[in-house]
Amino acid sequence: YVALNMLMKAVSADTQAVQRHRATILECVKDSDASIRKRALELVYILVNETNVKPLTKELVDYLEVSDQDFREDLTTKICSIVSK
Numbered sequence: 606y607v608a609l610n611m612l613m614k615a616v617s618a619d620t621q622a623v624q625r626h627r628a629t630i631l632e633c634v635k636d637s638d639a640s641i642r643k644r645a646l647e648l649v650y651i652l653v654n655e656t657n658v659k660p661l662t663k664e665l666v667d668y669l670e671v672s673d674q675d676f677r678e679d680l681t682t683k684i685c686s687i688v689s690k
Contacts, residue, residue, distance in 0.1 A: 624652060624657075627649075627652055627657070627661075630645050630648050630649055630652070631645070631649060631661070631664050633645035633648075634646050634649060634664075634665070634668060634680075635668060635672075639675070639676070642676055642679075643679060646679060646680065646683050649661060649665065649683070650683050650686065650687060653687050653690065658687065658690075661687070662684060662687055662688065665680060665683065665684050665687075666684060668680070669681065669684065
């Protein structure tokens with residue numbers, strides 16, 4: 606959780622540096638801790654750009670199928686926001 610908070614702060618200073626950790630951040634979206642999942646999802650949303658929108662969205666949609674029922678609403682909302690962005 607601390608690392609995610611640090612990355613959240615770093616993203617405003619250097620998005621490319623945080624982009625290198627994208628795979629790890631995506632794994633955090635699947636964490637058993639709800640606060641980590643939520644923070645990681647926020648980071649994924651911030652990291653979406655023209656070059657990575659398709660693979661990131663696919664990862665999130667794939668995870669939606671197996672995610673906890675209580676996380677699906679947040680996940681669906683972010684996926685819809687990414688698509689409209």
